[in-house]
Amino acid sequence: xxxxxxxxxxGGSTQGAAAPNRREINDLVKDEVQFSLYIQALQSIYSDKxxxxxxxxFQIAAIHGLPYVPWNGSGQTPVDRNxxxxxxxxxxxxxxxxxxxxVFLIEQVLQAAAIKIAxxxxxxxxxxxTAAQNLRQPYWDWAANSIPPSQVxxxxxVTIITSDGSRKSVPNPLRRYTFNPIDRSFPRPYSLWRTTYxxxxxxxxxxxxxxxxxxxxxxxxSQSQIKMQTYNLLTRVHTxxxxxxxxxxxxxxxxNSLEAIHDNIHVAVGAxxxxxxxxxxxxxxxxxxxxxxxxRLLSLWSALNPGVWTGTAISRLSGILNLLxxxxxxxxxxxxxxxxxxxxxxxxxxxxxxxRLPSQELSINSMAGL
Numbered sequence: 001x002x003x004x005x006x007x008x009x010x011g012g013s014t015q016g017a018a019a020p021n022r023r024e025i026n027d028l029v030k031d032e033v034q035f036s037l038y039i040q041a042l043q044s045i046y047s048d049k050x051x052x053x054x055x056x057x058f059q060i061a062a063i064h065g066l067p068y069v070p071w072n073g074s075g076q077t078p079v080d081r082n083x084x085x086x087x088x089x090x091x092x093x094x095x096x097x098x099x100x101x102x103v104f105l106i107e108q109v110l111q112a113a114a115i116k117i118a119x120x121x122x123x124x125x126x127x128x129x130t131a132a133q134n135l136r137q138p139y140w141d142w143a144a145n146s147i148p149p150s151q152v153x154x155x156x157x158v159t160i161i162t163s164d165g166s167r168k169s170v171p172n173p174l175r176r177y178t179f180n181p182i183d184r185s186f187p188r189p190y191s192l193w194r195t196t197y198x199x200x201x202x203x204x205x206x207x208x209x210x211x212x213x214x215x216x217x218x219x220x221x222s223q224s225q226i227k228m229q230t231y232n233l234l235t236r237v238h239t240x241x242x243x244x245x246x247x248x249x250x251x252x253x254x255x256n257s258l259e260a261i262h263d264n265i266h267v268a269v270g271a272x273x274x275x276x277x278x279x280x281x282x283x284x285x286x287x288x289x290x291x292x293x294x295x296r297l298l299s300l301w302s303a304l305n306p307g308v309w310t311g312t313a314i315s316r317l318s319g320i321l322n323l324l325x326x327x328x329x330x331x332x333x334x335x336x337x338x339x340x341x342x343x344x345x346x347x348x349x350x351x352x353x354x355x356r357l358p359s360q361e362l363s364i365n366s367m368a369g370l
Contacts, residue, residue, distance in 0.1 A: 004054045008104040009111040012134040020134040028138045029151045034131045036160035041113035042173040064088045065279035067185040091247045095259045096298045107137040123165030139292035143230040146223035196284045197273035232256040
């Protein structure tokens with residue numbers, strides 16, 4: 001059986017670096033050319049593919065939780081109904097390393113879609129082709145900007161440059177994802193909702209309003225706490241269990257771990273909507289902006305703590321995961337590629353990535369030690 005290989009985004013103008021930068025979303029929205037490609041690429045993986053195609057947005061999002069079925073022919077069947085039935089790892093030492101190749105995957109399909117779209121441009125064609133090659137999954141740096149730009153949080157329409165050079169207002173794929181159809185495995189209220197919701201005003205209505213004002217207020221009021229927790233994570237946490245996850249009994253941290261901070265963002269954005277429930281959170285387009293920032297913090301922390309990695313801590317997860325213990329060689333199901341274990345995510349020789357930092361450019365290669 002052939003597998004979809006997670007190879008990550010390739011190529012681009014590196015200017016001597018390991019790879020083009022992943023861009024913060026507040027920066028990306030100011031770049032008309034690349035933002036136009038990003039919006040169209042996201043819409044393409046929403047609607048140009050059926051929900052059954054392995055590289056569709058639905059299938060990629062479903063890796064994280066519902067529906068609980070094998071992706072890309074990977075995982076144990078039948079599913080262990082006594083354990084967590086999805087692939088994603090939470091409350092566990094593998095939390096950061098599982099989600100890294102997951103970001104690589106969405107980045108890969110977005111770039112591929114952007115390159116295809118750029119090939120249709122007849123005005124400033126080379127500029128758009130270069131921008132497509134350079135496109136990477138953007139991140140939302142909630143430690144610096146707790147409220148995302150309006151293009152993420154409130155605008156139902158965005159303006160893009162089309163293939164003939166004209167500007168056009170189009171539905172904004174960053175605001176919501178529309179299910180076609182709603183998967184039958186979804187419980188209520190998700191079985192009622194044709195689209196993803198943030199801060200829904202009702203969990204019994206099929207078409208609830210979203211309280212974006214409340215969402216903004218929640219994120220604004222949490223800014224100082226998020227910033228302080230992120231600072232503590234990077235300066236005071238020096239062991240992998242305490243850094244990686246929120247399970248206190250295993251040495252994790254319920255407040256200053258990477259996962260704990262990540263949890264707070266999920267709840268703040270979702271309220272009673274999709275982002276607050278791990279089983280369906282990945283269907284919200286903001287999920288990958290959020291997790292790209294989580295991956296960035298993994299790079300930062302690893303550069304500050306060279307040589308500290310997963311070790312031999314125990315992973316308790318089951319379900320359709322091929323996981324027994326959280327070792328450096330545990331398979332990070334369902335990725336089929338050269339980055340299938342925690343150990344292989346310490347280096348990006350196969351998948352180079354760069355993240356823009358406040359004072360320097362730091363390659364993820366440095367995670368294994370500077």
